[in-house]
Amino acid sequence: MNCMLNFASPTHFLRLARVLIPLSATLTALLLGIGLYLAFFVAPPDYQQGETVRIMYLHVPAAWLAMLIYLVMTSAALGTLVWRHPLADAAQKAAAPLGAGFTLLCLGTGSLWGKPMWGAWWVWDARLTSVLVLFLIYLGLVALWRTIEDPGKAARSAAIFTLVGAVNIPIIKFSVDWWNTLHQPASVFRLGGPAIAASMLWPLAVMALAFTFLFATLYLMAIRNEILRRRLRRLSILAADAEERSAASAPSAWNAAYEP
């Protein structure tokens, strides 16, 4: 554990990020290229939904990521509160805007899929409402970090808020089983195995992997920014402190020089 904590030091992270970011970005571009080709030219149109089913290759990976990012934030929140690791707070803070982005993507594509299939842009269905709550939690967390000036207090408050908000994740996952919803039940991760045809499942899996690598790339870059922001804050405080000390010592030297 100690070794892991040392490995996750900000300096080590920056060194590792320099190698991992280009690698992850290349993999993202490659997988997105393959995934989009499979989604548009290999996967067949649905017998009921027609071409509209192609929205699934964006909507489902975005929905998975919206929940995965929150789980990442929850583990980072534990890292902040239990081990007080400096990188855990940076990791949590960097994930929130990305989580909001992917949740917005999920809600937007869901709405664009819902209008032609259900005849409505939005319904107050349990799945849709719980994902909207997740989006609001992400926005609340971003606002919390921006409102509280003291970084330590902001980190602890955000970590507690994140842990409380984690209760929404099982609600999102099981909402389609617990309530009678317009949204369809799980068709990939379910007890009897995937319910969709392999010709649609493979493009979906590749797109999900591409989105995961896209998140990994953006996430590494965002954590690097957080570390640099903290470094800048620390250096600015030190510089201001040094300036203040030299300003305080200057008048006394001046006075000493002119004393009779």
Place this chain on the structure above:
Amino acid sequence: MSHDPHLGFVIAAYALALAIVVAMAVTIITDYLNLKRALSPFAEQAKDQALELPRNPDPES
């Protein structure tokens, strides 16, 4: 594909995805460039101090 009556919704979904992903990437890259610019005076200062050290290794002397 082009005869599907709902093709506009598919195009709109992919355009929305592109817009959100590009917005996230641009925000992160701009933030990185701004931070690098703000940190550069400190890096130069550290470099100057490192160059000065070998000339006068013992500040007490």
